[in-house]
Amino acid sequence: MRVTIKDVSRVSGVSIKTVSRVLNKERYVGVETRAKVEAAVAELNFRPSTAARSLAGKRSFQIALICDNPSPYYVYEMQSGIRDRCAQDGVRMIAQPYDRNAATLLDDIENLVDATHVDGLILTPPVSDHPQVLDLLERRGVRFVRVSPGSAVDLASSTFIDNERAARVMTAHLLELGHRRIGFIAGHPSYATSGQRMRGYARALGQEGLSLDPILVREGSYDFASGARAAEALLALDVPPTAIFASSDDMAAGVLTVAHRRGLAVPGQLSVAGFDDAALAGFVWPPLTTIRQPTREMAYQAADLLLAPADAPIERREVAFELIVRESTGPVAQG
Amino acid sequence: MRVTIKDVSRVSGVSIKTVSRVLNKERYVGVETRAKVEAAVAELNFRPSTAARSLAGKRSFQIALICDNPSPYYVYEMQSGIRDRCAQDGVRMIAQPYDRNAATLLDDIENLVDATHVDGLILTPPVSDHPQVLDLLERRGVRFVRVSPGSAVDLASSTFIDNERAARVMTAHLLELGHRRIGFIAGHPSYATSGQRMRGYARALGQEGLSLDPILVREGSYDFASGARAAEALLALDVPPTAIFASSDDMAAGVLTVAHRRGLAVPGQLSVAGFDDAALAGFVWPPLTTIRQPTREMAYQAADLLLAPADAPIERREVAFELIVRESTGPVAQG
DNA sequence: TTGTATGCGTTATCAT
DNA sequence: ATGATAACGCATACAA
Numbered sequence: 246m247r248v249t250i251k252d253v254s255r256v257s258g259v260s261i262k263t264v265s266r267v268l269n270k271e272r273y274v275g276v277e278t279r280a281k282v283e284a285a286v287a288e289l290n291f292r293p294s295t296a297a298r299s300l301a302g303k304r305s306f307q308i309a310l311i312c313d314n315p316s317p318y319y320v321y322e323m324q325s326g327i328r329d330r331c332a333q334d335g336v337r338m339i340a341q342p343y344d345r346n347a348a349t350l351l352d353d354i355e356n357l358v359d360a361t362h363v364d365g366l367i368l369t370p371p372v373s374d375h376p377q378v379l380d381l382l383e384r385r386g387v388r389f390v391r392v393s394p395g396s397a398v399d400l401a402s403s404t405f406i407d408n409e410r411a412a413r414v415m416t417a418h419l420l421e422l423g424h425r426r427i428g429f430i431a432g433h434p435s436y437a438t439s440g441q442r443m444r445g446y447a448r449a450l451g452q453e454g455l456s457l458d459p460i461l462v463r464e465g466s467y468d469f470a471s472g473a474r475a476a477e478a479l480l481a482l483d484v485p486p487t488a489i490f491a492s493s494d495d496m497a498a499g500v501l502t503v504a505h506r507r508g509l510a511v512p513g514q515l516s517v518a519g520f521d522d523a524a525l526a527g528f529v530w531p532p533l534t535t536i537r538q539p540t541r542e543m544a545y546q547a548a549d550l551l552l553a554p555a556d557a558p559i560e561r562r563e564v565a566f567e568l569i570v571r572e573s574t575g576p577v578a579q580g
Numbered sequence: 581m582r583v584t585i586k587d588v589s590r591v592s593g594v595s596i597k598t599v600s601r602v603l604n605k606e607r608y609v610g611v612e613t614r615a616k617v618e619a620a621v622a623e624l625n626f627r628p629s630t631a632a633r634s635l636a637g638k639r640s641f642q643i644a645l646i647c648d649n650p651s652p653y654y655v656y657e658m659q660s661g662i663r664d665r666c667a668q669d670g671v672r673m674i675a676q677p678y679d680r681n682a683a684t685l686l687d688d689i690e691n692l693v694d695a696t697h698v699d700g701l702i703l704t705p706p707v708s709d710h711p712q713v714l715d716l717l718e719r720r721g722v723r724f725v726r727v728s729p730g731s732a733v734d735l736a737s738s739t740f741i742d743n744e745r746a747a748r749v750m751t752a753h754l755l756e757l758g759h760r761r762i763g764f765i766a767g768h769p770s771y772a773t774s775g776q777r778m779r780g781y782a783r784a785l786g787q788e789g790l791s792l793d794p795i796l797v798r799e800g801s802y803d804f805a806s807g808a809r810a811a812e813a814l815l816a817l818d819v820p821p822t823a824i825f826a827s828s829d830d831m832a833a834g835v836l837t838v839a840h841r842r843g844l845a846v847p848g849q850l851s852v853a854g855f856d857d858a859a860l861a862g863f864v865w866p867p868l869t870t871i872r873q874p875t876r877e878m879a880y881q882a883a884d885l886l887l888a889p890a891d892a893p894i895e896r897r898e899v900a901f902e903l904i905v906r907e908s909t910g911p912v913a914q915g
Numbered sequence: 916t917t918g919t920a921t922g923c924g925t926t927a928t929c930a931t
Numbered sequence: 932a933t934g935a936t937a938a939c940g941c942a943t944a945c946a947a
Contacts, residue, residue: 247694249940260918265942273916292694296634297940300923305631306695321652324675337696340659340675359582359627360641361672584924595934600926608932632924635939639926 248291257285268293295337305362306336308551311354311378312369313343315468316495319521319540323369323392326544334552339363343372351377358387365389365551367544371435373403390551392543395437402550402559404543406566408438411536412445412492413452414568415518418534419488420453424516426461428479428486430496433466442492442520461486465496472496476503480515488516495521497533537567583626592620603628630672640697641671643886646689646713647704648678650803651830654856654875658704658727661879669887674698678707686712693722700724700886702879706770708738725886727878730772737885737894739878741901743773746871747780747827748787749903750853753869754823755788759851761796763814763821765831768801777827777855796821800831807831811838815850823851830856832868872902 250268254261259278266274267282274282285291299305310327314320324340331338339361343350350372357363365388372378373391379400382389391403419427429446432439447457463478465471472491476499479486491497497519501511509515519535546562585603589596594613601609602617620626634640645662649655659675666673674696678685685707692698700723707713708726714735717724726738754762764781767774782792798813800806807826811834814821826832832854836846844850854870881897 247940251940261941262918262943263916266917269942275916278916290690292691294635294697294940295695296631296640296697297923298942299631300629300635300925301940301942302923303942317652317656320656328675337674337692339672340663355625356627357672360630362629362631582924586924596925597927597934597936598932601933604926610932613932629924632939633926635941636924636926637939 247294248289250291250293252289253282253285253291256289257281299362305364307339307361307363308336308365308367308548309339309357309361309363310367310369311343311372312340312367313372314369315466316493316521319369322540323367323544326541326546327367327548329541330545330548330552336364336552350375351381354378355381355385358382358385363387367392367547367551369393370395370438371433374435374437388551388555390547392547393438395440398561399559402553402561404546404550404562404564406538406543406564408441409445409448411520411538411566411568412442412490413449414445415490415520415534415536416446416449417452418568418570419490419516419518420449420455422488422516424486424488425455426458426484426486426488428475428489429462430465430472430475430479430489430491430500431462432492432496433464436467439467439492446490465491465493467493467495469495469499469502472499473503474499476500480504480507480509486515488518490518490520492520494519494533494535497535501533534571535569537569539564539566582629583624585626585628587624588617588620588626591624592616634697640699642674642696642698643671643700643702643883644674644692644696644698645702645704646678646707647675647702648707649704650801651828651856654704657875658702658879661876661881662702662883664876665880665883665887671699671887685710686716689713690716690720693717693720698722702727702882702886704728705730705773706768709770709772723886723890725882727882728773730775733896734894737888737896739881739885739897739899741873741878741899743776744780744783746855746873746901746903747777747825748784749780750825750855750869750871751781751784752787753903753905754825754851754853755784755790757823757851759821759823760790761793761819761821761823763796763798763810763824765798765800765807765810765814765824765826765835767827767831768799771802774802774827781825800826800828802828802830804830804834804837807834808838809834811835815839815842815844822849823853825853825855827855829854829868829870832870836868869906870904872904874899874901 250261250264253264259282263278264282267279295306310323312320312323327338343353367390369392373394374396389401391401393405394403416427431443450457463475465475472495476489479489480503489500491500497517500517504511504515511517517533519533521535521538542564546564550560550562585596585599588599594617598613599617602614630641645658647655647658662673678688702725704727708729709731724736726736728740729738751762766778785792798810800810807830811824814824815838824835826835832852835852839846839850846852852868854868856870856873877899881899885895885897
């Protein structure tokens with residue numbers, strides 16, 4: 246049979262309530278009493294039932310991650326970071342299935358909240374900016390933390406990198422190498438990060454006195470195929486760009502593939518830059534120059550904010566990015 | 581406040597128990613009664629509390645995935661397949677953190693089982709062959725399904741592909757192209773699939789009257805770095821192989837990178853074959869010839885077996901693999 | 916600092 | 932086919 250708090254109470258010779266106190270690390274427990282209880286817990290191998298705890302108490306010891314991203318690496322890093330933090334508090338993570346094309350998103354989330362009594366949610370783009378989801382959670386008084394929010398940033402705590410500055414740094418790097426026609430592949434507009442990165446690109450150009458040429462800017466959707474399509478279009482221009490800055494690594498991989506099929510040497514005839522440095526770090530060939538986005542760290546901090554005391558103030562926590570320069574962004578080719 | 585079964589009972593005018601019957605799709609409920617209850621459920625937007633259900637009943641409507649794999653793509657596909665199946669039954673998935681290096685695996689799993697009362701577990705390699713874990717679950721009477729088990733395959737239901745035959749098919753393909761010195765990079769021995777794939781390689785050689793040359797076989801660990809290391813060693817041989825069969829895609833990517841750094845044309849001077857076709861499908865350049873392992877389908881079937889009626893017999897469900905031939909495995913170079 | 920009684924929302928048992 | 936009532940294992944309010 247199952248070991249219950251009652252058994253611990255009996256073995257240790259104290260009341261159920263006192264055992265509960267020890268489990269929840271409440272104050273006002275005698276040192277001796279605590280020791281007795283802990284001994285009994287260890288002896289019986291007692292593990293409190295999450296179901297009973299969440300039914301009786303205010304906490305469920307579960308949080309949920311709402312994450313639908315085209316990149317498995319992103320998802321993996323998000324989960325890893327969150328779990329690292331949750332493990333410290335004995336909290337579990339529910340990986341909620343979410344199909345970005347599903348019309349049932351709102352219903353799914355409401356169902357999740359009601360059914361599991363999760364202590365909180367972590368939202369990643371593009372859900373972190375979904376007005377109706379935010380509204381729903383606010384109305385229901387459910388705690389949540391947003392990753393990379395783009396609007397209403399003071400609604401709840403969040404973690405992020407400075408996407409605009411990162412894109413500016415990357416673009417400036419390309420400009421410094423002598424590039425003047427730099428193609429840019431944006432993400433889907435529903436991702437706030439897409440606009441942020443595009444603005445960084447535009448500002449870096451402006452600082453060099455260059456104006457943004459709309460023909461050099463394409464819309465992708467952060468995945469391989471859209472990056473390849475955009476590259477095809479850019480490289481087919483009468484005056485093609487000498488460098489392409491894809492605002493995600495998967496799209497950059499698409500660019501590389503297309504460049505190769507067209508017989509272009511990289512970086513000899515085309516410089517390629519990416520953004521994220523997860524999917525392709527280490528093993529795409531040739532290596533990309535990228536902005537490294539510390540996804541795992543953002544996730545860890547998001548969980549940290551979510552697990553903070555209920556009265557903790559709303560906090561925006563910025564994480565540092567890094568420019569990783571590899572051989573693929575060489576100077577402009579001679580002649 | 582929270583909507584409870586009591587509210588539904590009041591609004592629909594039937595007893596709590598009858599509402600429960602409708603929710604659980606039990607028999608012996610009048611058509612009219614059922615309709616009334618369903619109307620009330622919809623009107624009140626009632627969602628039963630998972631916590632209360634698992635406390636009172638025998639089911640928790642939650643299952644857990646124990647998966648620690650070096651490849652984010654594998655993890656992603658596993659989760660996706662499982663969630664697709666679980667969604668049909670309104671069951672949730674807990675993604676249990678598991679560090680393959682952790683000494684606490686057994687304790688973690690026991691804790692998970694006790695704390696959450698999960699209805700079952702899905703185990704992926706190498707945990708699917710972990711003797712103590714299997715023993716623990718058996719002892720505790722916890723239901724579980726194994727993915728790609730290597731031993732004691734009748735212990736519980738499982739899903740798998742015929743790894744040995746797949747490796748044989750791949751190797752035969754290379755032999756047919758004229759290759760006679762084919763390097764092989766195995767996975768870590770703790771993965772049963774590693775031995776299975778190696779045996780397939782050896783058998784294919786045998787069928788051509790070739791004996792396995794131990795110097796051409798290296799041990800990796802299914803990740804990029806180990807594949808690169810093994811390739812370095814193989815290509816540094818006095819008589820290097822003309823083809824390398826890496827038994828995972830990540831290792832194959834390592835091989836490709838090393839080949840490139842050494843100035844080898846692929847497939848001109850070296851043919852490269854992989855296994856899995858998840859991480860690299862579509863975007864590694866040059867494309868690999870691989871065995872496509874339908875991870876998502878294996879996951880879906882695993883969940884299907886786990887959610888089957890309690891009295892369902894133990895079942896081994898095989899899923900088909902596919903040989904994907906791309907340009908990278910060309911014939912042996914002339915001269 | 917410790918103990919007692921009550922209730923969380925559902926399923927299970929046993930009635931009718 | 933439907934209903935009343937006792938669990939389930941824990942936290943909470945309130946006492947002592």
